[in-house]
Amino acid sequence: MNQFFRRSNDFVDRNIQWIFPLPAVLFVLIMMAFPVIFTFGVSMTDWSMTVPGSGHFIGLKNYVNMLKDQRFYNSVWLTFYFTILAVGVETVLGVAIALVLNREFIGKNVVKTILLLPMVTTPVAIGLAWTLFYEPTIGLGNYMLKILGLPTSKWLASNAAVIPSIALVDIWEWTPMVILIALAGLAGLPVEPYESAVVDGAKPFQILRYITLPLLMPTILIAVVLRCIDAFKTFDIIYTMTRGGPGHSSETLNIYAYSLGFGYFHFGSASSVLLALFAIVMGSSLLMLWMRKLGSDRI
Amino acid sequence: MKRKLYQDIRFYIAVLIVIIPFLFPLVWIIVSSFKTQSQIITMPPEWIFTPTLENYKSVFVENKFGKFLFNSSLIAVLSTLFSLILGLPAAYTIARFKQKSLGVFILVARLMPGISFLIPWYIIFSKIGMTDTFTALIASHMLVGLPLVVWIMVNFIDDLPYELEESAKVDGCTRQGTFMRIILPLSKPGIMTASTLTFMFSWNNFMFSLALSADRTKTLPIAIYNFVSYAEISWGRVMAAAVIIIAPAIIITMLFQRYVIKGLTMGAVKG
Numbered sequence: 001m002n003q004f005f006r007r008s009n010d011f012v013d014r015n016i017q018w019i020f021p022l023p024a025v026l027f028v029l030i031m032m033a034f035p036v037i038f039t040f041g042v043s044m045t046d047w048s049m050t051v052p053g054s055g056h057f058i059g060l061k062n063y064v065n066m067l068k069d070q071r072f073y074n075s076v077w078l079t080f081y082f083t084i085l086a087v088g089v090e091t092v093l094g095v096a097i098a099l100v101l102n103r104e105f106i107g108k109n110v111v112k113t114i115l116l117l118p119m120v121t122t123p124v125a126i127g128l129a130w131t132l133f134y135e136p137t138i139g140l141g142n143y144m145l146k147i148l149g150l151p152t153s154k155w156l157a158s159n160a161a162v163i164p165s166i167a168l169v170d171i172w173e174w175t176p177m178v179i180l181i182a183l184a185g186l187a188g189l190p191v192e193p194y195e196s197a198v199v200d201g202a203k204p205f206q207i208l209r210y211i212t213l214p215l216l217m218p219t220i221l222i223a224v225v226l227r228c229i230d231a232f233k234t235f236d237i238i239y240t241m242t243r244g245g246p247g248h249s250s251e252t253l254n255i256y257a258y259s260l261g262f263g264y265f266h267f268g269s270a271s272s273v274l275l276a277l278f279a280i281v282m283g284s285s286l287l288m289l290w291m292r293k294l295g296s297d298r299i
Numbered sequence: 300m301k302r303k304l305y306q307d308i309r310f311y312i313a314v315l316i317v318i319i320p321f322l323f324p325l326v327w328i329i330v331s332s333f334k335t336q337s338q339i340i341t342m343p344p345e346w347i348f349t350p351t352l353e354n355y356k357s358v359f360v361e362n363k364f365g366k367f368l369f370n371s372s373l374i375a376v377l378s379t380l381f382s383l384i385l386g387l388p389a390a391y392t393i394a395r396f397k398q399k400s401l402g403v404f405i406l407v408a409r410l411m412p413g414i415s416f417l418i419p420w421y422i423i424f425s426k427i428g429m430t431d432t433f434t435a436l437i438a439s440h441m442l443v444g445l446p447l448v449v450w451i452m453v454n455f456i457d458d459l460p461y462e463l464e465e466s467a468k469v470d471g472c473t474r475q476g477t478f479m480r481i482i483l484p485l486s487k488p489g490i491m492t493a494s495t496l497t498f499m500f501s502w503n504n505f506m507f508s509l510a511l512s513a514d515r516t517k518t519l520p521i522a523i524y525n526f527v528s529y530a531e532i533s534w535g536r537v538m539a540a541a542v543i544i545i546a547p548a549i550i551i552t553m554l555f556q557r558y559v560i561k562g563l564t565m566g567a568v569k570g
Contacts, residue, residue, distance in 0.1 A: 007333050009475070010473075011348075011471055012473070012474075013473040013474050013475060016392060016474045016475060017396050017398070019394050020389060020391060020392040020478075021388065021390035021392050021393060021401055023384075023385045023388075024385040024388075024389035024445060025389070025401065025404070025405070025450065026388055026407060027385055027403055027445065028404065028408055028442075028445065028446075031416065031420075031439075031441075031442045032407070032408050032416060033417075033440060035415070035416040035420060035423075036415060036416070036419075037418035038422075038423070039415065039419050040420060040421040042418070042419070042422075045337070060375050078340060092555065095464070097317050100313050100314075101314065101317070103310075105310065105314075107310075107314075109556065111314060111317075111318055112556060113553055113556045114318050114321060114322050114323060114487070114554060116552050116556065116559055116560065117321070117322070117325055117327075117549060117552060118324075119320055119563060120503075120543045120548040120549070120551070120552050120559065121325065121503075121543055121545040121549070122498055122502070122503040122518040122519070122523075122541075122543075122548065123505065123522075124503075124504075124523055124524050125328075125523055125540070125541035125544050125545055126324070126541075126543065128523065128524075128526070128527065128537050129324060129327070129537075129541055131323070131326075131527075132331075132339075132534055132537070135408060138339075138340035138342070140342070140344065143342040143343065143344075165448055168543075172320070172321065172324065174319060175321075177564070178475045180563065180564050181564045182317055184564055185553065211482075224405060228561070229410060232412070232416075233412045233413070235414065235505070235506050236503075236505040236506065236520075239505070239506075239509075240445060240505075240524055240527070242550055245343075250544070254412060254414055257414055258414055258417075259358070260505075261418045262421075263416075267418055269423065270418055271418060271568035273546070274414065274415050274418065275415075277415065278411065278412065278414055278415045281410065281411065281412050282407075282410060282411070285410045290377070294356070294515065
């Protein structure tokens with residue numbers, strides 16, 4: 001028994017490189033790689049849970065149909081629109097706020113904790129609370145607009161305002177992440193350039209424009225990449241607030257695929273949209289990571 | 300001196316202007332949860348009123364939130380635990396033996412949209428009769444948790460000094476012994492970061508639970524979402540439910556602020 005124990009211990013010691021990661025790799029294979037291959041297979045069929053006897057091989061027909069479908073292009077456009085709008089505002093606002101907060105002060109930790117709260121609170125709960133805020137007749141949103149003397153909005157019920165309204169929730173949730181990343185970046189900047197700039201008599205705006213922002217750029221870029229990857233995949237707040245409506249005005253790729261799959265149970269066509277989404281997300285993530293690598297190589 | 304004071308006041312006003320928009324919606328949710336339906340929709344909002352606990356009572360008694368609270372806790376705790384059990388050894392060898400491609404393979408799960416797995420999972424779990432089981436829910440949440448644990452821990456273990464392991468090896472310790480007796484105790488801050496985030500991501504998860512859970516395993520995010528399907532939304536109950544669901548995240552964040560910041564901004568400060 002003792003002998004056996006020692007020998008198996010030796011065995012683990014010698015082969016630890018593959019024994020230790022094996023369970024994790026098997027888990028990811030079963031839960032991720034296999035489903036993706038399965039989805040690929042299903043995307044070549046006309047499988048629908050509501051049509052008995054369906055599930056025949058139809059080749060690339062789902063993809064052809066998808067590329068002819070106006071709804072698909074609409075969702076691709078809305079996904080990019082939402083991501084660019086939300087991440088754009090988050091970046092500008094986040095960096096600006098970080099520049100304000102970038103000094104030692106009493107209560108800095110309290111401020112940091114408050115900034116963490118929007119990120120950690122449950123998106124569904126947040127989505128519902130904002131739904132009430134946006135409610136045209138009883139919501140606080142229009143009441144505030146009225147106080148400011150501005151025209152009221154239909155918010156989530158309006159085709160034009162729905163994406164900016166949802167983006168505002170994302171901005172509320174995730175600007176703090178950009179702030180915290182930028183603060184960490186600012187804390188790590190070298191002091192020498194500032195000393196020589198002061199000696200040369202540079203004005204505060206010049207220091208910001210020619211020293212701080214260029215030095216901070218790699219950090220900002222990382223924040224943008226991380227935010228884009230997540231904003232692209234936003235599901236919870238959109239689904240709770242509008243489910244893609246009104247009409248298809250807030251139907252991003254995620255929501256579109258979900259409603260094809262679980263609204264109509266058209267697994268075949270849903271799978272082709274999923275693979276398109278997968279390709280777009282992986283493609284743009286890799287592109288952004290690559291651009292970030294190029295950027296950091298130059299610096 | 301006076302100039303300094305003036306600058307300080309100006310600075311703190313700026314800080315207030317920054318944090319109020321982030322704090323206000325949360326305060327508003329908490330205040331509204333103690334109001335009646337008609338008080339909630341009264342404009343301008345009333346800040347002085349007699350608070351009622353009626354919303355909390357009906358959420359627990361009529362909507363059975365106790366059960367959902369239990370389901371959410373069980374799933375979050377177990378998926379965090381299993382993510383750590385699978386993820387820590389993997390992170391150790393990925394960091395020490397520079398198994399870069401293995402790391403990338405596991406991290407692809409972090410990049411991929413969760414919905415890519417959802418339809419196949421649903422089909423397969425239905426076929427083998429596993430929808431609405433805790434096993435299916437925990438496994439699905441682990442696909443978020445495991446890459447997170449690996450990502451955080453590889454970065455953390457990379458920074459640990461190698462000399463300690465060397466001397467353990469000289470003393471005749473096996474590598475798994477080194478992992479158990481040296482690496483794990485040294486990794487406590489990293490493990491704290493990883494488990495806090497994994498727990499919160501599972502606690503907040505909506506999409507996986509929406510497709511895979513039904514009556515038996517329903518979690519809090521699904522339970523609160525179901526309020527929308529009623530003809531007239533009882534906003535007081537929604538707000539009370541929202542407070543119940545966000546309270547743990549807020550408490551954890553206040554207790555472990557340092558770890559949460561580290562986890563969320565990780566990868567930004569480092570490679």
